[in-house]
Amino acid sequence: MTVKPKHESSSSEEDIPLKATVSNTKASTLKKVKKVRKVAPKKEESSEEEDDEALSKAVKKRKKVRKENASKTKKIKIEDAIDSKVEKTNPDDKSDDSDTFRWWEQEENGDNTVKWVTLRHNGVMFPPEYVPLPSHVKLYYDGKPVDLPPQAEEVAGFFGGLLESDHAKNPVFQKNFFKDFLDVLNENGGTRNNIEIKSFEKCDFTKMFEYYQLQREEKKRLTPQEKKLIKLEKDKLEEPYKFCYLDGRKEQVGNFKLEPPDLFRGRGAHPKTGKLKRRVYPEDIVLNLDKDAPIPVPPAGHKWGEIRHDNTVQWLCMWRENISNSFKYVRLAANSSLKGMSDYKKFEKARELKKYIDLIRAEYTKNLKSKVMLERQISVATYLIDVFALRAGGEKSEDEADTVGCCSLRYEHVTLKPPTTVVFDFLGKDSIRYYQEVEVNKQVFKNLSIFKRPPKQPGHQLFDRLDPSILNKHLQNYMPGLTAKVFRTFNASKTMQDQLDLIPNEGTIAEKLMRYNAANRKVAILCNHQRTVTRGHVTSVQKATEKIEELEWAKIRYKKAILQLDKSQLKKDPNFFREIDDLTNEEQQAIHKRLIEREREKYNKKFIRENDKRKFENEELLPESDLQSWLASVDELEKQYAEELESGIVTVKPALQDVDKLRSQIEKLEQRIATSSLQLKDKEENSTVALSTSKISYIDPRLSVAFCKKYNVPLEKVFTKALREKFQWAIESADANWRFCET
Numbered sequence: 186m187t188v189k190p191k192h193e194s195s196s197s198e199e200d201i202p203l204k205a206t207v208s209n210t211k212a213s214t215l216k217k218v219k220k221v222r223k224v225a226p227k228k229e230e231s232s233e234e235e236d237d238e239a240l241s242k243a244v245k246k247r248k249k250v251r252k253e254n255a256s257k258t259k260k261i262k263i264e265d266a267i268d269s270k271v272e273k274t275n276p277d278d279k280s281d282d283s284d285t286f287r288w289w290e291q292e293e294n295g296d297n298t299v300k301w302v303t304l305r306h307n308g309v310m311f312p313p314e315y316v317p318l319p320s321h322v323k324l325y326y327d328g329k330p331v332d333l334p335p336q337a338e339e340v341a342g343f344f345g346g347l348l349e350s351d352h353a354k355n356p357v358f359q360k361n362f363f364k365d366f367l368d369v370l371n372e373n374g375g376t377r378n379n380i381e382i383k384s385f386e387k388c389d390f391t392k393m394f395e396y397y398q399l400q401r402e403e404k405k406r407l408t409p410q411e412k413k414l415i416k417l418e419k420d421k422l423e424e425p426y427k428f429c430y431l432d433g434r435k436e437q438v439g440n441f442k443l444e445p446p447d448l449f450r451g452r453g454a455h456p457k458t459g460k461l462k463r464r465v466y467p468e469d470i471v472l473n474l475d476k477d478a479p480i481p482v483p484p485a486g487h488k489w490g491e492i493r494h495d496n497t498v499q500w501l502c503m504w505r506e507n508i509s510n511s512f513k514y515v516r517l518a519a520n521s522s523l524k525g526m527s528d529y530k531k532f533e534k535a536r537e538l539k540k541y542i543d544l545i546r547a548e549y550t551k552n553l554k555s556k557v558m559l560e561r562q563i564s565v566a567t568y569l570i571d572v573f574a575l576r577a578g579g580e581k582s583e584d585e586a587d588t589v590g591c592c593s594l595r596y597e598h599v600t601l602k603p604p605t606t607v608v609f610d611f612l613g614k615d616s617i618r619y620y621q622e623v624e625v626n627k628q629v630f631k632n633l634s635i636f637k638r639p640p641k642q643p644g645h646q647l648f649d650r651l652d653p654s655i656l657n658k659h660l661q662n663y664m665p666g667l668t669a670k671v672f673r674t675f676n677a678s679k680t681m682q683d684q685l686d687l688i689p690n691e692g693t694i695a696e697k698l699m700r701y702n703a704a705n706r707k708v709a710i711l712c713n714h715q716r717t718v719t720r721g722h723v724t725s726v727q728k729a730t731e732k733i734e735e736l737e738w739a740k741i742r743y744k745k746a747i748l749q750l751d752k753s754q755l756k757k758d759p760n761f762f763r764e765i766d767d768l769t770n771e772e773q774q775a776i777h778k779r780l781i782e783r784e785r786e787k788y789n790k791k792f793i794r795e796n797d798k799r800k801f802e803n804e805e806l807l808p809e810s811d812l813q814s815w816l817a818s819v820d821e822l823e824k825q826y827a828e829e830l831e832s833g834i835v836t837v838k839p840a841l842q843d844v845d846k847l848r849s850q851i852e853k854l855e856q857r858i859a860t861s862s863l864q865l866k867d868k869e870e871n872s873t874v875a876l877s878t879s880k881i882s883y884i885d886p887r888l889s890v891a892f893c894k895k896y897n898v899p900l901e902k903v904f905t906k907a908l909r910e911k912f913q914w915a916i917e918s919a920d921a922n923w924r925f926c927e928t
Contacts, residue, residue, distance in 0.1 A: 200447035223608065278893065294810040299496050300523065303318070304474050308481035308489075308503050309515055310422070312445035312464075315339045322396045325389035332377035337370040340461055344446045345393025352450060358459030359385055362448055365461035408797035429517070437518035438501065449508050453616020456587075463507045471503045499523050520910035529914055532885040534666055535674035539926040541664045542675070545569065547662075553628040562651045563659050565632045566591050570669045573623060574676050574711045576614060577653040577669035588612045592653050605630045619713050677708045677883035678925045684708075686890050695860040697896050699867050701889075705876045708884055714875040722872050729865045731779060733858060738776045740854040741765055743847045746835045751844055770830060777826040781819060790817040820835060887919035888910040895921035 315335060323330035324341045333341060347353045363385040370382065382388065407415070427442040446464040450458055467487040472480070476494045483489055490504070502515040517523050545567070552564040553642050569575045569591050578590020588613050589598065600608040605624050613619040625633075636647050653669065660667040661663045684704030688697065744765050747754055755762055768776075792812040799806050829835055839848055880889065886904075890912070900909060900916065908918065 189794065221774065236575070246292045250621055270341070290492060300499050301496050302432050302500070304429065304431055304496070305478040305480070306474065306481070307425045309470065309502050310426045310442045310482070311467075311484060312443055318342065318393070318396065323391050324393060325391070326380055326382050327387045328389075329380060330378075331382070333370070333382050334377065336372040336373045336670050337366065337376075339446065340366045340369050342393055342397070343446075343461075345390035346397040347448070348390050348394035352458070352551060354449075355458065357454075358448075361457060361459035362461070363388075363784070365459075369461065407800065409794065410797060410801040423552045431521075431523070433527075434522070436521045436523075439516050439518040439521075439524075441515055451616070453612060453618075455616055457508055460508055465504055465506070469504045473498065473501055473503070476844075489492065500891075519907065520913065524911070525914045528886075528912070531674060532678070532887075535671050535678060535885070536926055538664065538671055538675045539665065539679075541667075545660075545663050550626075550628075553626070553632060559650045559655075561632050562636070562648045563656060565629055565636075566648055566651060566656055567660070568626065568629055570672050571676065573609075573621065573671050574713070575619075575669075576673070577656060588614060588616055590614075590653070591647050592651050592656060594647040595643070596637055596641050596645045596647060599633060599637070599647060601634055601637070603630075607633060613713055617713065617715050621713075632825065673712060674883050677712055677879055678885040678888060680708050680923045681705070681888050685888060688892075688896070690896055693856070693860065694898055694902065695863045697898050698902055701898070702871065702876060705880055705884070706874050708879045709874045711877050712879050712883055714878040715873055716875040718872050722868075726865065726868060729861065729868065733861050733865065734772075734856045735776055735780065735852055736861065738773065740769060740851055741768060742835050743837070743841075743851050743854070745833075746837045746841070747844055747847050749835060750842065750847075754844065754852075773830055777823070777830070781823045781826070784819045784822065785816060788812065788819065791815070881908065881911075885925050886915035888921050888925055890915050890919040891921055891923040894919075 204888070216810065229647060239400050263690055317335050318338060324333060324338070324345070325331065340362075344353060344366070352358050367382065370376070376382065423442070427438060428435050429438050443465050444462065445460050449455075449460045451458040467483040468490050470489055471491040471493055472489055473478070473493045473495055475496070480489070500514040500516050503512055505511070506513050547569040549564040549571075552560045553568070555561050555564065566577075570577065576590035578593035589595065590613070594609075594611065598609065598611040600610070602608065602622075605627055606622060607625050607630065608620075608622045610618070610620050633647070636649075641647075641649075657668045660669070681704055684707050685701070688700045688704070741764065748762065748765075789812070792807060792815070796806045798804075825836055837847070841850065880886075886908075889903050890900065893903055904912065
């Protein structure tokens with residue numbers, strides 16, 4: 186658990202200001218804070234008890250000073266925020282829709298206790314109620330159809346829909362599902378035809394699976410027009426929940442839709458996989474609004490669990506989910522002002538670490554030889570977090586996935602190979618395996634050997650005197666608000682900057698992007714942002730490879746056409762034509778077949794699409810003869826390719842029967858081949874690395890913006906539309922020379 190000074194919020198997302206405090210107050214506060222940042226020199230020798238007592242006193246002293254500073258500024262901050270209160274508006278007032286709150290241009294963006302003065306919204310959007318299955322679709326038990334109550338039928342259907350998936354074949358998933366299914370069944374009076382269900386093995390979900398599979402197929406067959414109508418209807422239902430009014434500004438809401446009930450999947454070998462995610466009702470939900478705001482109307486027959494008016498937090502709604510018994514929140518969208526302030530503050534906090542990193546590294550290096558075991562463990566943990574970007578970690582209950590971080594590493598997670606090689610092998614966040622074989626400082630290796638000495642054995646904690654709260658309290662002695670996560674953000678952004686500095690400002694956009702992704706990949710590997718190879722990866726690579734082959738074939742055709750027009754070109758530039766015979770007849774036939782099949786498929790889809798559109802608009806349908814005419818042109822093309830293969834004579838359009846024009850086409854094809862080859866290489870190298878996590882959460886977005894501006898790379902090549910909206914503050918505040926920190 187991250188521990189923060191008392192004058193700060195306990196959540197990293199709950200400490201963003203509405204308005205900065207007066208500058209003289211901030212300046213005086215900073216001066217006082219700086220006085221307590223120095224770490225007192227450590228005595229040469231001390232007992233562990235003395236050390237713990239000294240550490241505790243130091244932390245208490247700093248907290249006392251910070252509390253005094255906070256009390257002096259709190260009143261001013263609250264009054265300042267209230268003074269900035271804008272004229273109250275209601276959700277029907279759309280006069281400010283086109284205005285953008287450019288908070289990043291404000292003089293100050295420090296932390297305030299008050300997050301908002303007025304907050305109005307329409308609550309959350311509930312998932313649709315369950316629609317019972319048709320009477321002929323049943324769960325079968327021991328060969329007999331079972332008449333289930335709707336609540337239990339819904340849960341059985343969750344499993345039935347997944348019947349052919351890997352999840353449904355997982356014994357842990359099956360066990361957890363079956364237990365929860367029986368619980369729901371018993372809660373609702375058991376089966377209606379008195380069949381007692383006891384064994385999972387006797388359950389047959391085939392009919393349910395077939396029904397849901399048919400539903401999926403019907404959905405795929407919807408015409409674009411039908412899909413558009415469905416989307417319009419969906420957008421209409423969602424519209425009231427998409428936005429809220431924060432201090433009179435219209436802001437987008439993030440996750441306003443409640444998750445429908447389903448079976449929990451989890452990542453990796455999660456012990457709760459297969460458990461039922463129960464339906465959330467209005468009675469489970471706490472709403473947060475200003476005191477004068479109209480309270481949203483709950484669904485008929487229900488009432489809200491609680492109404493709060495807490496302007497020190499950012500969430501709009503809150504409820505407790507049943508899988509991990511944790512709270513879920515509805516917050517503002519990623520592109521909202523408060524979210525943007527939160528991101529800005531996070532990266533500025535990481536940039537601030539540059540001022541203290543040398544002192545911290547010197548201190549933990551010195552304390553690697555401390556005679557106090559706690560200090561040694563703190564120093565080794567800080568070293569591992571700093572150098573290898575490990576998460577701090579925390580304690581897990583028995584029914585949670587066995588994921589660990591630095592402080593919760595156990596004996597079996599670390600293998601030592603003299604003289605200085607360490608092998609880490611454990612499950613990290615989201616049950617992603619962390620496996621690294623690294624070289625470490627000699628004293629770190631020696632300390633890890635000491636931490637593993639008998640009587641320790643597998644199952645025992647490596648850092649038996651340390652936990653994340655102790656570590657973070659220690660780190661905050663150096664810099665207010667410093668936690669292990671700040672190290673990850675700092676090292677990720679610093680690594681990205683160092684990698685971007687190595688990129689030459691030359692080459693095509695595709696080449697620059699590949700180098701940018703390579704830099705991003707370095708950061709993702711550092712942070713252990715891995716992913717499993719997607720199911721479609723092999724197919725995607727195959728298509729990309731075939732595309733390159735087809736471009737090569739087209740290039741060779743044009744080169745043959747040049748020689749047909751002017752044979753003397755071969756003597757003038759023999760190297761230009763050296764690949765002219767690279768493709769065998771069999772390879773060319775395979776390419777011809779793919780091209781012809783693709784053309785036929787294109788025209789068949791075009792015919793269906795056009796008629797669907799005409800039918801929807803009550804226009805006359807295209808006759809079948811139109812399709813036959815299109816397909817006849819493809820037959821002609823197929824015949825042409827066959828004749829070319831037999832005779833070796835290439836036929837090109839009249840407009841291209843010129844050597845210079847053909848050479849121009851070849852140059853364009855070579856550019857496309859180079860770009861496609863780079864993209865394919867990028868795709869293969871990124872198959873097991875999740876680049877987006879580090880790019881969104883750990884790399885300062887201003888680095889990516891500066892890269893694009895400096896290297897003339899379109900920003901949309903690096904940031905999706907959603908990310909461009911999320912990081913608008915970075916796009917407008919960073920120029921081509923912006924740096925995360927000076928070296």
